[in-house]
Structure formats: C-alpha cells, structure tokens
Amino acid sequence: MKLLIFYSYLFLSLLIANPAQAETASEIRIGSKKFTESVILSEVITQHLQNNHISAIHKDQLGGTRLLWKALIQGELDIYPDYTGTIIYEILQGEEISSDADIQAALARHGVSMTSPLGFNNTYALGITPSTARRFSLEKISDLRQYPELKFGFTNEFMDREDGWPSLRDHYQLPQTAVRGLDHDLAYKGLEAGSIDLIDLYSTDSEIAYYQLNVLKDDESYFPDYRAVILYRTELKDRVPEVQTHLTQLGGIISETEMIKMNSDVKLEGLSEAEVAQSFLNIKFNTLSKIEVSTRLDRLITTTSEHLFLVCLSLGAAILVAIPLGIWGARNATLGQVILSIVGIIQTIPSLALLVFMIPLLGIGGPPALVALFLYSLLPIVRNTLSGLTGLPIDVQESARALGLPAAARLRLIELPLAARSILAGIKTSAVINVGTATLGALIGAGGYGQPILTGIRLDDTSLILEGAIPAAVLALLVQWSFDFAERTFLSPGLQMKQESTS
Amino acid sequence: MIQLKDISKSFNGNEVIHDLSLEIPQGKTVVLIGPSGCGKSTLLRLMVGLLWPETGNISLFQEDLSRANVEKLRQQVGFVLQDGGLFPHMTAVQNMRLMADYLHHDPQNTEQRIAELCDLTHISPDLLGRYPSELSGGQVQRVALMRALMLDPQILFLDEPLGALDPLNRVSLQDEMKTIFSQLGKTVVLVTHDMGEAASLADLIVIMKDGYLLQYDTLSNLSSHPADPFVTEFINAQRKPWQQLEDQIK
Numbered sequence A: 001m002k003l004l005i006f007y008s009y010l011f012l013s014l015l016i017a018n019p020a021q022a023e024t025a026s027e028i029r030i031g032s033k034k035f036t037e038s039v040i041l042s043e044v045i046t047q048h049l050q051n052n053h054i055s056a057i058h059k060d061q062l063g064g065t066r067l068l069w070k071a072l073i074q075g076e077l078d079i080y081p082d083y084t085g086t087i088i089y090e091i092l093q094g095e096e097i098s099s100d101a102d103i104q105a106a107l108a109r110h111g112v113s114m115t116s117p118l119g120f121n122n123t124y125a126l127g128i129t130p131s132t133a134r135r136f137s138l139e140k141i142s143d144l145r146q147y148p149e150l151k152f153g154f155t156n157e158f159m160d161r162e163d164g165w166p167s168l169r170d171h172y173q174l175p176q177t178a179v180r181g182l183d184h185d186l187a188y189k190g191l192e193a194g195s196i197d198l199i200d201l202y203s204t205d206s207e208i209a210y211y212q213l214n215v216l217k218d219d220e221s222y223f224p225d226y227r228a229v230i231l232y233r234t235e236l237k238d239r240v241p242e243v244q245t246h247l248t249q250l251g252g253i254i255s256e257t258e259m260i261k262m263n264s265d266v267k268l269e270g271l272s273e274a275e276v277a278q279s280f281l282n283i284k285f286n287t288l289s290k291i292e293v294s295t296r297l298d299r300l301i302t303t304t305s306e307h308l309f310l311v312c313l314s315l316g317a318a319i320l321v322a323i324p325l326g327i328w329g330a331r332n333a334t335l336g337q338v339i340l341s342i343v344g345i346i347q348t349i350p351s352l353a354l355l356v357f358m359i360p361l362l363g364i365g366g367p368p369a370l371v372a373l374f375l376y377s378l379l380p381i382v383r384n385t386l387s388g389l390t391g392l393p394i395d396v397q398e399s400a401r402a403l404g405l406p407a408a409a410r411l412r413l414i415e416l417p418l419a420a421r422s423i424l425a426g427i428k429t430s431a432v433i434n435v436g437t438a439t440l441g442a443l444i445g446a447g448g449y450g451q452p453i454l455t456g457i458r459l460d461d462t463s464l465i466l467e468g469a470i471p472a473a474v475l476a477l478l479v480q481w482s483f484d485f486a487e488r489t490f491l492s493p494g495l496q497m498k499q500e501s502t503s
Numbered sequence B: 001m002i003q004l005k006d007i008s009k010s011f012n013g014n015e016v017i018h019d020l021s022l023e024i025p026q027g028k029t030v031v032l033i034g035p036s037g038c039g040k041s042t043l044l045r046l047m048v049g050l051l052w053p054e055t056g057n058i059s060l061f062q063e064d065l066s067r068a069n070v071e072k073l074r075q076q077v078g079f080v081l082q083d084g085g086l087f088p089h090m091t092a093v094q095n096m097r098l099m100a101d102y103l104h105h106d107p108q109n110t111e112q113r114i115a116e117l118c119d120l121t122h123i124s125p126d127l128l129g130r131y132p133s134e135l136s137g138g139q140v141q142r143v144a145l146m147r148a149l150m151l152d153p154q155i156l157f158l159d160e161p162l163g164a165l166d167p168l169n170r171v172s173l174q175d176e177m178k179t180i181f182s183q184l185g186k187t188v189v190l191v192t193h194d195m196g197e198a199a200s201l202a203d204l205i206v207i208m209k210d211g212y213l214l215q216y217d218t219l220s221n222l223s224s225h226p227a228d229p230f231v232t233e234f235i236n237a238q239r240k241p242w243q244q245l246e247d248q249i250k
Helices: A002-016 A036-051 A065-073 A084-091 A100-108 A130-136 A141-146 A156-160 A165-172 A184-193 A242-249 A256-267 A273-285 A296-331 A333-348 A351-362 A366-390 A394-402 A407-444 A450-459 A462-490 A493-502 B040-047 B070-074 B092-102 B107-121 B125-129 B137-149 B167-184 B195-201 B219-224 B229-249
Strands: A028-033 A056-063 A079-083 A112-114 A124-128 A152-155 A179-182 A198-202 A228-233 B002-011 B014-024 B029-033 B055-060 B077-080 B155-159 B187-192 B204-209 B212-217
Touching: A028 A036, A028 A065, A036 A056, A036 A079, A036 A242, A036 A256, A036 A273, A036 A450, A056 A065, A056 A407, A056 A450, A065 A079, A065 A084, A065 A228, A065 A351, A079 A084, A084 A100, A084 A228, A100 A112, A124 A130, A141 A165, A152 A156, A152 A184, A156 A165, A156 A179, A179 A184, A184 A198, A184 A450, A228 A242, A256 A273, A296 A333, A296 A366, A296 A407, A296 A450, A296 A462, A333 A366, A351 A366, A351 A407, A366 A407, A394 A407, A407 A450, A407 A462, A407 A493, A407 B092, A450 A462, B002 B040, B014 B040, B014 B055, B014 B212, B029 B040, B029 B195, B040 B055, B040 B155, B040 B187, B040 B204, B070 B077, B077 B137, B092 B107, B092 B125, B092 B137, B107 B125, B107 B137, B107 B167, B125 B137, B137 B155, B137 B167, B167 B195, B187 B195, B195 B229, B204 B219, B204 B229, B212 B219, B212 B229, B219 B229
Parallel strands: A028 A056, A028 A079, A152 A179, A152 A198, B029 B187, B029 B204, B077 B155, B155 B187
Antiparallel strands: A079 A228, A112 A228, A124 A198, B002 B014, B002 B055, B204 B212
C-alpha cells in the first residue's frame, strides 16, 4: 500500500513537471475549434496580439463548442472565437435572449466577455449538387418536403444542437428519415460521390464555390445569424489590460468575401493558417511581420518528442502501478477479480469520452492525455502479471515453499522471474496500444502524431495525414521490436528453451 | 525425529487423513506406501507444512510445527518432488546453491559442498551449467536430490522421486539412493506406490489405505504378521507381475 502511495506521488509529481504546464502565467492562451475557419480566426487573434508584443499562444483544433467553452470558463483558455448563433442556441441554451446586450449579460454571469462582431456572418445553409437541384427542381428549403427519399448527411454537431437538424425538421415539417452524422470535411466527398444528396454548410465555406454547390434558400427564415465574435475571460481586462484594446481593433475587420478567400487559401491553395492570417493582418494593419514556416522535419521532431513524452511517461507510470496491482491480485482470488473488473471497466470507456472527462479535473494539454493513456495501459499489464503468477506450475510453487524461502524472496527470486515472459508480453501490448491511442491526445491539445493527422483530415491533405500516421506506425513497430529484443536479452535462457520445445 | 499425533485433514469437507499418529525414528528410512488416493502424499506435505492439519500436531526435531517456525524448520529438511521441482529459469548449479546464497553461506564452502554432492550422486560437474530443460529425467532427479542435500539437512522427504523415470534409470537411481541413504545416515521419509522400491530402500514401511494407517512395520513382519488382509493383498498384487514375467521367461 505504501508502495502504491509512493508511486502515485511519483506520477503526480511527473505530471506537474510536464513542460506543457510550465507556461508562464502571463501567456495568453487562444483556442480554436476543429475546423479551418476557427483555426484561421484564432491565428489572426494570436498574431495580432503577438505583433503588439503580447505573449500569446494558439492551442489549435481542440474540439467542439462545448469543449472550448468549458476550457474558457475554467481558465484553461483565455480567448476563443465563436458565433452569435452558437452562443445563443448552444452555450446559453434555454436562456431568454433577444439582443446582443442580453448575450453580454448572460455571458457576464460566467465571467466571459464578448467583442463586437468581426464583420462576416457565417450561418448554416443547406447545400446540394447542381444535378440534384435540376433533377428535383429544388430552390428553397421548403421544396424538400416533397422528396422524403433524399439522403441527408450532417455534421455531428448540427445533428444534435438546438438550432440544428431536429428543430429545422420541425420548423419546415421535413419528412426525410435517411439522415446520418459525419465529419464536415468528409461530407463534401460523400456529396460528390452521390452517397448523400444534401449537407449542411457554413456560408463562408470555400468548397461552395469549388464544388459549385447550390445553396437552398432559407425561405421561412429559420437559420439565425452566426456573426463571428471573440469570447474572452473578463478577468483578462485586469490581468493584461491592453488585450481588450487589441481585440476591439479586430471588430468589423473581416468581410464575408475576405473570410471565404482566407478559407479557400488554406483549404484549396494549401497555404498554412498562419501564413493566411499573417498576410491578412499585414494588409489591414500595415505591419510587416514574417512568420517562420516550419519544415516537415521540424514538425516531425516536435510531434515525435511530444508523442514519446506522452507514451513513455504514461506507460512508465502504468508499469509501476500495474505490476504491484497484479501481484496483489494474485495473492487473493477475490481481490484479483475486483482489480481486474475495475481496470477492465476503465478500458471500455471510449477514449474520446475519457479525454473529455479529464478536462474538468486536469484542464487541456498534456496532463489529461497522460492520465487517460496511463489508465488505458493498466489492463494488459495487470492481467498478464496476475495470470503469469497464478499460472505457475504447482511443483515449482511447492518446491519454492519447501526450500524455506519466505514469501517476499519467493516472489523476487522465483515467481516474478518465471512470470517475466507473461508480464513483458503485457507491457508490450500496452505499449503498442498506447502509441496508437496517444494520437487522440491531439484532440485536447497534447500534440503528438495526432496533430498532423487531425489537420490532414480537416484540410483533406493526405500527405499531412501520412506525416502523422507513418511515424506512429513506425514507432509501434519499433516498440514491438525493442520488446522482442528485451525478451531475448533479459529472459532466462532456461525459459526460452522451454518455449521452443513446447511450441 | 518426526512425530505426528492424532492428525486429520480434509479437503472441501472430505476427510482424507483420519486421526493418524506416527513416529519416525532418527536415521531410519521410512517408506509411505499405498494405492493412489490413500493419503500418503498428503501426509508427506503435512510434515513440511505445505498443508496444515485440522486437528492434531506435528513435531520435527522435538519442535511443534507452526506457521511461525515453518520456514526455519523447512531450511533444516530436504524435499524432492516427483518431477524434481527444479526452477526452470535457473541452471542446475543455481538451483542447488539458491538457499545457500540466500542464507549468505560462505561461497567457498558452497563450492566444496557442490563437489562433494557431485561425487555422491555420480553427476558430472559439466552438467551443472545446464538448464533443467536440457537435462534428462534421471539427471533432473539427481540435481533435485543434490539441491535437497545442499544444506546437509537431518531429514529428507521424497515424494515419488523415481515415479517419472523409465525402468532402467529407475533401477540405477534406486541403487544409488540406497547407498546414499546408508552413507549419510539421514532420516528419510519416502512416498511411493512401488513395493519393490519400498523393499529395497525401507527400514520401516507404513501401509496406508483410504486415509488410515493399516500397519507400520518391517517388510518381513508385514509379510509374516499382516495386521489387515489388505496388507497381504497389496504385497501380493505387486509380486504377481514379476512371477508372471519369470514364469514366461522359463
């Protein structure tokens, strides 16, 4: 038990020493959602603050509205851009709101302030291909009522938000039932391939022009305004007073055309969000800032070190905790069942859900990802330690006792060395799973190989996806080989021969 | 040397040893024999504290066996299992010196003791660097015997030590064991179901059936004054195949 306390202490102190936590208190953290426009806007905000000599960092593509909002009110983030419609129907759901002043007042109760709109309105719209439009002669949303057979593909967020599909359906009395949720960036592909007939769009999407989509007219004016605004923690006014001034400067600065242009520069022209934001700011504020474009190698070094940090620390902690748990469980069958059930249940929690659960406790970035990976690594090691120890041949167990070795010495000299193959196999399984699961860390800002994968999916850029996926696969193989090597090196030859003769 | 008083033992509510008392004198080789399931192996395990009786008590060297002193007493006895019970991750010599090293005995004395034991059991010292999986059945049993004798215990317990060997190996190791036991003058308790083995090795024989001790005596007394018809039956049953074999050859 003392050992367990020691290990958890060790683990916690390692967490606190984590570099992601070591940011200076005055650094302003700007978050963005998992879609291009949000990343561009946050990049504009970040660079604008940096140009004005304020230390700011962009935590990009963290997730959806709920995650960003939670991180903002908990102080994990200081600033992120959002849309008035989203704020009213998603964040302030259920409150009586009829004006911007109402929004301001409601936000103030959470310690959050809102800037004036940035200029453009990015509302939801429904898009179809020209051929579908011709075939069914569709012009307005109300036209959809006559064609219940049409297949809709909506973003998961649109599927369940209050101003999304359910109330749109009720508003227009739409009969369609073939409706499924999918990623926004994949929706265009589905539309092009003909597997779906209609998708939800953002009106500033660059793809509308690129795919020459028809946008259905909102003839019964259902969709509310989605004017872009910046949300920030009110206490920022005291902490770094000049921030508010600079945020105000961004009011009314981006027109709808400019936003569509920036989106298409990133998604279609292949420029980085940072470059696009930089040239936009240079024009608007006559600055001459130059951002450094990172090379593929630079990115690989960064993501590799982030990934290794996540894997090594979480796996190391899991080994230190899981082996004693397995030993403990092997001593007592009932206790062993209880321990196995608990770590088994942890394993069944979907990884995304576990990551989100961690945010209220540990914020965003490295710590929640480390804890989640640590928890996922427990089961294979605990199970293999336990089964390795309880499965030892009875004659070996008896002769160890008959020699007069005390329990602790039996464990150290006989039982653990004999169970080593099984324990090592458990650690290997954990390590390989860990390397794969760690890619999800990017969703909550922990970086790693998931970062290029996430960006690659968003930008539909295969080479970027591979920039994360290939190193992750290589790392998994290296882990596998190094454990095979360790097995040959450290395992007693007596046990390896036994394996050969029985296999 | 070993005293068992009113011992009974149950597994899952079934009593397998019934109120059994037995005294084993110093320096004698006593063989526990009987059909499968008679409780002979259980009795042996009770004597080293691998199992604990429900009632009665056991003493070794005039000392009552308890959980408090069991590890100390085990270090003063040797134990050999049917399959040797060698640790597969250690070489033969590592198996042998495990306890001596654990108890921090002088390494020089240990080396010397290993050499003595090699002479005694006719094992070539070259074999000692091998792992158990590289040794033959007979060699494994010899190493197990050497490991048991390493700390020069006063008592040696053997659970069917020849049971897993082929007939040729069996006979040669049986002869060697006979010499070793008489040379060393140890108290030996050996479990077997083979009457020939018992006849060759035992000073005294315990015949058991269904958890009861039927008779405890010398072979000639068992044969001339059987305490129970089963004693005669058991002895004769084992003679029969030999007689048949000899008749056939003639």
